[in-house]
Amino acid sequence: IFYHKLGTDPADDPKIYGEGCAKELSLGTSLSEDGRYMLxxxxxGWRSTDLYFRDETDPAGPAGRFRPIVEGIDAHFGGRIIGETLYALTNYQASRYRVVGIDLxxxxxxxxxxxxxxxDDLTIEDVAFAKGHIIVSGLKHAVAHLYVYDLHGKLQREIHLPTIGSVTGLAADLExxxxxxxxxxFLIPPAIYRCSVSKDAPAQPQPEVILASAQAVDPNLVSIAQVFYPSKDGTQIPMFILKRRDLSVSDGTPHPTVLIGYGGFNVGKTPTYxxxxxxxxxxxxxYASANLRGGNEYGEDWHRAGMQGNKQNVFDDFIAAGEYLISKGxxxxxxxxxxxxxxxxxxxxxxxxQRPDLAKAVACGVPLxxxxxxxxxxxxxxxxxxxxNPEDPEAFKWLYAYSPYHHVHExxxxxxxxxxTAESDTRVDPLHAKKMTALLQHVxxxxxxxxxxxxxxxxxxxHGVGKPLHKIVAEQANMWAFLAWQLGLS
Known part of the structure; x- marks a missing residue:
C-alpha cells in the first residue's frame, strides 16, 4: 500500500505497508469517520482477516506504524472505526457472525x-452505521432480511422488504x-431504496424507492417456491424453483428444466435479477437455483462444509437437487x-x-x-x-479425486x-475449457x-466483469438457445 499526496509525483509515493508480504494476501484500507484512524x-484468502490501525495524527506521518487489532485468528473480520471503538462484524466464535465493539x-x-x-436463524452479511444506530442485513434460509439496532445492540425494528430477494450496497452516514x-x-431489477432510523419512523417503515427500472414481467404470472431436499449425507439443502404459475407439474409431463449452482468462496446464490x-x-x-454448501447461506460452517477436503459435499448437494427435481415430477x-x-x-x-446420466445438457462457463x-x-x-494446494500431498488426494479433467473415461x-470461455480471461485460464473439450471430443x-x-x-x-451489454446478450442468447435446443423447449 502506497501513500499518495495530491499534487505530488506518484513515483515518489512511500510504501506504508506490504514489504515482504506473501503474494496471496489481499490488502485494503479505510478511514474512521473523523479521519483520525486508518484501518x-x-x-x-476466503478464510481469515487480520486488522491493523494507525493514528493519522502521528507526527511520523506516512512513516507511522500500524498497530494490530486482530492478528492470527482463523476468522473473518471487517468493520468501521467510530471514535475509539472498532465496530467489527466477525465470525470468530460465531459461524453466522456477530457484531462486537473493540477498544482500539x-x-x-x-x-x-x-x-x-x-x-440461530440469521446469517449477518453486512452492517452500516446511521445516526445512533446499526443497520444489519442478513439471510434467513437464503432470503434477505433487514434490521435496525441501537449502538448498544438493542433491536429497534425490522424493515419491510418488497418480497423474497437480496440486499446489497448497504450505506449510511453517522450524521x-x-x-x-x-x-x-429473481423478477425485480435492482432498485435503490431509502429508509430512516428516526424515532419518528413507523415501527415497520416502508422503504422509499429512489431509483428503479421497469420490470420485464408481471411477477404474478410466475410461481416462486422454496423447497428443502436431503443431500447424500442427509443435510437439508434449500432450493428456489421458478415456473409459470399455470404450469402443472403433477400431470406426469416432464418440463425442460435448468438447474444452477455455485457452492464456494462463501458466496451465496440468493434471489437476484x-x-x-x-x-x-x-x-x-x-428454473431452479440450489443453495449448496460452500456458500454463505448458513454462515462459515456452511462455507467450510464445501471447501478443501469437503468439496465433494458441493457436488453431492447439486446431484441431489437434480434427483429431487426428477422425483417430484x-x-x-x-x-x-x-x-x-x-x-x-x-x-x-x-x-x-460423476453422474453423466443425470442431465441431458450441460452449460459450462469460464470453468476450472x-x-x-x-x-x-x-x-x-x-x-x-x-x-x-495440489503440491500438498493430502490436498492432492482430494483434488485429484474430483478433478473433472482426470475423470473423463473412454x-x-x-x-x-x-x-x-474468453481468450482474455485473466482469472480462470481458458486452457481449462479448451483441454476438457478436446478430451471429450476425443472420447x-x-x-x-x-x-x-x-x-x-x-x-x-x-471472465465477465465489465463485459459490454452486447456481449452479455450474445453470451446469454447462445447459452439459453443451446439449452432450449437440447431440452426441447420451443
Missing part, C-alpha cells in the same frame, strides 16, 4: 463487547437518519439441463463426470476443470485457501455440453456422446 484489512487501545479478545450476538440499500429479486430467465419461464421452462433426465460459471463451471464439470494444475496459471494460486457416453470419437460437444472462445472478453 488496514489483510485478507488471507485495549483490543485483546477478552475485552471485546458483543453488541449483536450470533443468531444522518437515512440509510440506503439495493434490493432485487436474471432477465434472461424470463423468456425461458414464459415458454414453459422451469418437474422434469426427467432427458429434459434436465445444468449450468454453472467459474467455480460453478467446476461444479457442472464434476457433475458431468483441471484441479491438479489449476494453481499454476494466472491468479489461481490465490484460491489454494479454498480448494487446497467407455462413457457423455451428455451434450456447451463450454464457453466421443470412441464412444458416441449423447449430444454435441461444443466450445466457444470469445475474443476481446474476459
Amino acid at each position: 488496514l484489512h489483510v485478507s488471507h 487501545q485495549n483490543p485483546a479478545p477478552a475485552n471485546w463487547q458483543t453488541l449483536i450476538p450470533e443468531a 444522518s437518519d437515512d440509510f440506503f440499500f439495493v434490493f432485487e429479486s 436474471m432477465p434472461a430467465i424470463v423468456p425461458w419461464i414464459e415458454s414453459g421452462g422451469i 418437474y422434469t426427467d433426465h432427458d429434459h434436465l439441463g445444468i449450468w454453472g460459471r467459474s467455480n460453478g463451471g467446476l461444479l457442472v464439470g464434476a457433475t458431468l463426470t 476443470l483441471d484441479m491438479v494444475r489449476y494453481h499454476k496459471f494466472l491468479i489461481a494460486y490465490l484460491w489454494c485457501s479454498e480448494y487446497g 467407455d462413457v457416453s457423455y451428455p451434450a455440453i456447451y463450454t464457453y 466421443a470419437s470412441i464412444k458416441a456422446a449423447k449430444g454435441p460437444i461444443l466450445l466457444q472462445v470469445e475474443a476481446d472478453a474476459g
Whole structure:
C-alpha cells in the first residue's frame, strides 16, 4: 500500500505497508469517520482477516506504524472505526457472525463487547452505521432480511422488504437518519431504496424507492417456491424453483428444466435479477437455483462444509437437487439441463463426470476443470485457501479425486455440453475449457456422446466483469438457445 499526496509525483509515493508480504494476501484500507484512524484489512484468502490501525495524527506521518487489532485468528473480520471503538462484524466464535465493539487501545479478545450476538436463524452479511444506530442485513434460509439496532445492540425494528430477494450496497452516514440499500429479486431489477432510523419512523417503515427500472414481467404470472431436499449425507439443502404459475407439474409431463449452482468462496446464490430467465419461464421452462454448501447461506460452517477436503459435499448437494427435481415430477433426465460459471463451471464439470446420466445438457462457463494444475496459471494460486494446494500431498488426494479433467473415461457416453470461455480471461485460464473439450471430443470419437460437444472462445472478453451489454446478450442468447435446443423447449 502506497501513500499518495495530491499534487505530488506518484513515483515518489512511500510504501506504508506490504514489504515482504506473501503474494496471496489481499490488502485494503479505510478511514474512521473523523479521519483520525486508518484501518488496514489483510485478507488471507476466503478464510481469515487480520486488522491493523494507525493514528493519522502521528507526527511520523506516512512513516507511522500500524498497530494490530486482530492478528492470527482463523476468522473473518471487517468493520468501521467510530471514535475509539472498532465496530467489527466477525465470525470468530460465531459461524453466522456477530457484531462486537473493540477498544482500539485495549483490543485483546477478552475485552471485546458483543453488541449483536450470533443468531440461530440469521446469517449477518453486512452492517452500516446511521445516526445512533446499526443497520444489519442478513439471510434467513437464503432470503434477505433487514434490521435496525441501537449502538448498544438493542433491536429497534425490522424493515419491510418488497418480497423474497437480496440486499446489497448497504450505506449510511453517522450524521444522518437515512440509510440506503439495493434490493432485487429473481423478477425485480435492482432498485435503490431509502429508509430512516428516526424515532419518528413507523415501527415497520416502508422503504422509499429512489431509483428503479421497469420490470420485464408481471411477477404474478410466475410461481416462486422454496423447497428443502436431503443431500447424500442427509443435510437439508434449500432450493428456489421458478415456473409459470399455470404450469402443472403433477400431470406426469416432464418440463425442460435448468438447474444452477455455485457452492464456494462463501458466496451465496440468493434471489437476484436474471432477465434472461424470463423468456425461458414464459415458454414453459422451469428454473431452479440450489443453495449448496460452500456458500454463505448458513454462515462459515456452511462455507467450510464445501471447501478443501469437503468439496465433494458441493457436488453431492447439486446431484441431489437434480434427483429431487426428477422425483417430484418437474422434469426427467432427458429434459434436465445444468449450468454453472467459474467455480460453478467446476461444479457442472464434476457433475458431468460423476453422474453423466443425470442431465441431458450441460452449460459450462469460464470453468476450472483441471484441479491438479489449476494453481499454476494466472491468479489461481490465490484460491489454494479454498480448494487446497495440489503440491500438498493430502490436498492432492482430494483434488485429484474430483478433478473433472482426470475423470473423463473412454467407455462413457457423455451428455451434450456447451463450454464457453474468453481468450482474455485473466482469472480462470481458458486452457481449462479448451483441454476438457478436446478430451471429450476425443472420447466421443470412441464412444458416441449423447449430444454435441461444443466450445466457444470469445475474443476481446474476459471472465465477465465489465463485459459490454452486447456481449452479455450474445453470451446469454447462445447459452439459453443451446439449452432450449437440447431440452426441447420451443
